Amino acid sequence: MDSPVISRLAPTPSGYLHLGNAFNFLLTALLVDFQDGHLHLRIDDLDEPRVVQSSVEDIFIQLEWLGIDYDSGPSGPDEFFSKFSQRLRMELYHESLELLRKSGHIFACECSRSEIRQISSNGNYPGTCRNKKLNLLKDNQTWRILVPAQTIVSLKIFTNKIEKIDVSREMADFVIKRRDGLPAYQLASIMDDLELGVNLVVRGYDLKSSTGAQLYLAKCLNDSIFPETHFVHHVIQTDDAGDKLSKSKGAHSIQMLREKHRNPTWIYQETAKLLNLPFEEIQTLEDLKEVFRSIMILKGGANSILDHKN
Ligand SMILES: [Zn+2]
Incomplete structure (x- = not known):
């Protein structure tokens, strides 16, 4: 891509974030990091009846736990509701x-x-x-x-x-x-x-x-700008029965996983596995970024780790 990369995390506050969201956020952050781009946090809260204050809070708590930093967007629930809510737009x-x-x-x-x-x-x-x-x-x-x-x-x-x-x-x-x-x-x-000038969208192939x-x-x-956007449609995680993870089933919520796993290392390794990256040595997000970066450079675009084949 020629121009600076601008991407976003776009969770919907309709329940607790799950492992699938974590994978999407991490992959987005990895791609933005790899290209020295700009990452925005956008929370899609139009669906008000389902929007719960606690789901918005959950987004900030889990992002922090995962160690994902973003360059613009709300710093917490209060700022979100007063400045960034889609309701204001x-x-x-x-x-x-x-x-x-x-x-x-x-x-x-x-x-x-x-x-x-x-x-x-x-x-x-x-x-x-x-x-x-x-x-x-x-x-x-x-x-x-x-x-x-x-x-x-x-x-x-x-x-x-x-x-x-x-x-x-x-x-x-x-x-x-x-x-x-x-x-x-x-x-x-x-x-x-x-409005954000997004030119990289990372979402599940579904x-x-x-x-x-x-x-x-x-x-x-x-509009002639959006067609220039680049897309990654990634693999999506399924549960043991092969069903797509959903917010209504709590078992895979990041909140629950945190009780089982002391730190997010396990999620970083799971992410690496889904991307077919070597995962054994990964402990921190920095490690994951490093492995991702080296494979991307090695494979020059890395079709094999990004393109999901239906
Ligand atoms: Zn009709």
Whole structure:
């Protein structure tokens, strides 16, 4: 990458952080460190009903325990709620929603989730309200963005490969404004990334479809900067039964793991293992950074440790 790297940690305060979050944070921090970049802490708290003060506190506690330093963002819960909350940025989100509405990209949808599930076996929106021309200004309906058939976006992978995503297939007419009037995740996420100047996004490969959705949104918003963003879609951790770790199952929460393990060494080693790095000698975050750095240099871009093959 030519320009200085700007990336972010973007946890959602909807429960306690788990091992999967720790891996994502550490990998992001490693990549930023490797490139002398800038790391921002962004907390996605739009989903207010699920936002709990204790989840926000948990983010700061666990980041400190993991030893992850960031260059900008809130220093603690108080500063977060008073200066950084997405709730304070509604105007910006609604301005972009208006832009999309005026440019004819939006239609209103009154389908409930269960109605969509009944029609569509894979959960993809079947286009029910596309041509109904429902009044966009009515309450209690979602706004969807029209994704024409065969909408393919290109994305830049960190290792300088280009990948393509068929947004019409993966994220058919996705929601950008929720039934309760709040902007949807996809919209808030890209608006925040644009404002921060983020040019490296590190997320699990299960969120690749979100990457496609956000790149498509950038196109609809006539933005030429976001498409230059580089992406890493990494492997995600599973539990013993092979299921994705989730915040609702407490067993893998960092909070719980701390009771079992005296220090984060174990998490650093687990991270190294997931990246196929030699892990035996790693004790501290500095050790992990050192190993990561040397392998990255050795492998010149290190496709093998970053690219997850589905
Ligand atoms: Zn509908």
